[in-house]
Amino acid sequence: MSITLESPVTQPDPASDPLPGERASEAAPFAPPGEAYSLEERVPDWLKLPYSALAWTGLIGLVYVFYSFQHLHYTDLWSHVSYGRVIWMNGAIPATEPIMRLSAGMPFVDTAWGSQVIGYLAHRLFGAAGLQFLHAISITLATTLLLRTVAFRTHRFGWGFLACVLFLLLNWNENAVTRPQLAGIACYCGLLSILLTRWSATNWVLLPALFLLWTNLHGSFVIGLGLCLVATLGRAVDVALRSGLRSVWQDAPCRRLFVLTQLAFVATLLNPYGPALYNEVLTFGRYAPLADLTEWQPLTLRSGVGQLVALISVALLFVYRATPRRVTTAELVSLLAVSGAMLWSQRFMVWWAPLAVLALVSHGHAILVARAASRPVDPEEEPEEPAARKSVVTLSLVGLCYIFFAFTPFGMRVIHGEQAGVKVRLAANTPLNALDWYRKNPPQGQIFNPMEWGDILAFSGPRGLRIFVNSQAHLIHPDIWKHYMAVMNVSHGWDDLFDLYGINSIILDKAQRQSLIGRLRDHEKWKVSFEDNTAIIFSRRTPIVAP
Amino acid sequence: MNRNLRTVSTKAFWLVQFVFVGSLLVSYSGVFASPTPVQPLLGKFQPPVVPIPRTKPLRLAPLYNEPTLVSDDELGKVLAQVRPRFEMKRLRPNFVEHALRAWGVDAEFADPKVMSGKQMKDFLVDHGKWLAAWGADTSPLLNDADLGVNIRWGVEEGGSVHHDHWLACLTEAGVSLDEPVFTPSNKLHTIADVVEQALRDFRLDERETEWSDMAFGLWIAPTKSWQSADGRTLSFDLLARRLIRGHKRLGVCNGTHRLYSLMLLYRLDDEYKLLDPVVKREIRDHLMGVRDNLIASQFEDGHWPTNWMDGKAAVEKPVDDALFRKVIATGHHIEWMGIAPQEFHVPRSQLEKSFRFIIDTTISRPTEEVLGHYTFYSHVVAALSNWRGTRAADFWRTYEAAHPEVNQVDVKPISGSERSAH
16 A cells, blocks of 8 residues: 655635545644645555455465365375376376386376376475465365355355355365365366356456366366356257247357357367377276275265265255246256266265355345345335445455465465474374384385375385385276285285285284284284384285395 | 457357367377377277287297206106097196197107197187087187187186186197187187287286286287286286296296296397396396205205295205195296206206106106196106207107007096196
C-alpha cells in the first residue's frame, strides 16, 4: 500500500459534514497552518480485497499448514522418488522395472514420470521438507480450486467451509500418502473449476496446458478427459431436449466444450509414450496383484469412509429432490459414472469426492436461497450491501500467507537453509532403526520384506539392497506376487520359498505379521538379528551364497 | 469479454479439427512409438516373433576325448546297457525324451526291440504315434495353442514331466526346425512353432527353467533378449541369474541340471556373446563354488551324494542315498563337467574315481534295473560319450558292428510307465 502526502485542494468548512478527505487532514497534526495534507490511497481497486478473503485464506492456509506437518508415509512415496532418481540420472525413462531385481524385465510404462522427477528434485534440493511441501501444496491446490468453484456458485464462506471439510474427510486416507495421485486430484479440481465457473478466454490456453501437465504427472488424466466428454455430450443433450437437435450446433458453449475436449485430447498425446499411454492407463486393472490390495477392492460400508460416502449419497438424494437449481445431464451422468466406478474399486473415490461435494453444496445453497426468497420481505430490513474492499485486507492476507509459509518445515528450510535443522517426521511404523541396522550390516543377496516397506528400504537402505517387492504391485510379476502372498499368509511351503529365492534376510513389521514372526522364531534355519518395537530382522543361520 | 473468444468461429472450428486429426495420424503412425511394449486395449499382448537364425540347433563342440577316463570297451558296454528297449504300451514321453537326448535322432539299433532315434522322435512329434500308446482316454501330449503348439507337462500320465523338457531333448538330439509336429487337430506345425510358443510361454519365476534355457540358447543365439506373452523382457542374463538364484539343492536331479544349463550358456557366450560380462563372472563364481563343494563332498568310492552342496559336511554326516540316487548325482556332475572348461573340474584323481564308480555301477547292474531307472542312466550315456568327444549314435554304430554279440542278450523291454523321480 502506498500513502502520499499532497496539498489539499479545498479548505475545510467546519460547518459542513466532514468529508472523507477531511479526515485525512485531521490526521495530519503537524500540517502548517492554513494547509492540510490528505492521505490518499493509491492502491488499485483490483488489489483490494473484502474481509471474507481473509477467512478463505485462513482456511486454505490451515489446510496447507496441516498437511505440511503430516508425517511422510513409508510406502509408495519413496518408490516414486526412487524412480524419479533413476529417470533423472539416466536422462530417460527405463523401459523395464529398474529397482526390484526380482522383477527385472517387467514392462515399465511410467504414467507418473513427471511427478517422480519433481519429487526427486524436491528431495534433492530441500530434503524430506521438499516432499512435505509437494504433499501439502497438492492438497492445498486441490482444495483451493474446489473452493473457487464453491465460492463462484454460493458466494458464501460457510458453504466453502463445509465443502472443504467434506472433501478432506472423504480423501482422508488417500491424502495420508504422498504420491502422484495428489497431483492428479489437483488437476481434476482445476478442471472442475474451469468447467463450472465463469468462462474466461484464458481457458483456451489453460485447459490444454492443464491436460499437458496432468498427462505427464499422473495417469488419471483419462478421468479428466472423460469428464470433458461427458460435459460436452451432456450439454448437447440438454440443448437438444430444450431447443431441438439442430440447436446443438448453434449452441456456443456446446461448440466450445467440443473443441476444448479435442484440444485437451491433443495435449494428452504429448507424453513419452504417445497414444500408447492410453493403453496402459485404460488396462491398468489387468494387473493380477491389484486384486489383493485393499485400496483396489470395492468400497463397502464396513469402512468409515464407506459410511461417509453412504451418508453423503443419501444427502444428495434429498438435495436433488428439493433443489430449484437445474440439474444438468453432464452433472448427473458424471456423478453416476464415478459412483459406479467407486463401487468397482475404492480408488475411484477420490474422483467422486469433488463431484459429490460440489453437487451437495451447490444444490444445498440453492435450496436455502429459494426458501429465503419465498419468505415475506421485511420492509425494515435493509438490503445487503456489497462487501467493502480494503487494501489493508490485501496486506494482511500477504502477511498471513507468509506466516503460513514460514511456519512450515519447507518454509523454514527455504528461509534458513540447511542450518535450520528442520527435522521431518516419518509416519509411525517406519522401520528407521531396522534401516540403520541394515546400513551397518548390509545383507548378502536377496531379502524378503513387506510390500509396504519395500519403497523406503530401496530408497534409504544400503546401496544395492535387493528388496523382494515394493508398493508398485503392478510392476511385480504375478509369480513373484503369488509367492509373496504365500509367505505372508504362511501358506503351505512358505519356508521353501526362502530357499527358492536365496533369501538370507527377512524383515517384518511386528504390528502386522505376528503369525509369520512366530513361525520364524521357532524355525531352525533362522535367527533374530535385530528387533525393536517396530521391526524384526531374521538372518539365515547358514547364508546362501549369492553373487 | 470479447464475444469472439466466447464462441468458436467456423474457421477456428475447422482448424482445430485439422489439428485433431493431424495429431491422431501422427501419433498412431508410429512416429512416437512407445519405448515399452504396451498392452493392447482389446485382446492379448502378442510379443514380436523372435528370429531363429538356423535350421539345426547349435551343438556344443566336445572339449575332450579321454580314453583314460572311459575306454572304448567301457563306453560300448555302458551304451549296450542303456539302449532304449521300451514297450510301446503307455510309454512315458519322459523316458523317450531322455533316450532321444542321449542317443540322438539318427540312432539306429540292429535289435528291433530297441527304438531307433527316428521312432523316438516320431513318438514325440506325432500325436498319432503317441495315441497308439496311450489311447484316447488320456489328454494329448501335443495341443494346439493360439499361435503354436503346447506340450502338456506335469505329473499327469502321458505328459512330459518337466516344462520344455520335450523341446530341450529334441533340440539336443539335433531335430530340424522344420520337423513336422502333428497335433490332434491334424493341423501341421513344425518345431519352429513349438520354439516360438515356448519363448512366449516362458515365465522366469516358474519352478524349473533349466530346460527352457537350454533350448532357447541352442536355437536363438545370438539373440540376447526377447519378450514373453506377459510383456516381460527376458534375456539370457536374467535366465542365468535365475539359475544361480536360490539354494543349490533346488532344481531337478538335486540341482545338477541347473549346473548343466549354466555351463551351456557360459559356453555359448564364448561364441555368441549372450551374456553381460558381470553375469558371466557370476556364473563362473557360482560354478567354482560348486566345484569346491564337489571336491569336499566326494566319497571314497567315487560317488557324489545327493547333498553334494553341503561339501565336507556331506561326507561327515552321510545321508542314506539309494544307489540310483548316487548315479543321479554322480552321472549329472560328470555330464556338466564334460562340457565345462578344465578350470571347473575337480582334480583329476577325483574325476577318475567318479568315472570308475559310474561305469562300474552301470555295467554291473542288471539291465532290467538300469532300464527301470532309465532317465537317470541316460545321463551316463550322454556324459561318457561327450567325454570321448563323440555322440552315442556314432559310437554305437561302430561298436555294434564290431560286437554283434551285444544283441544276443534277451532283455524284456520296459513299459516306461514306472514312475521315477526324474
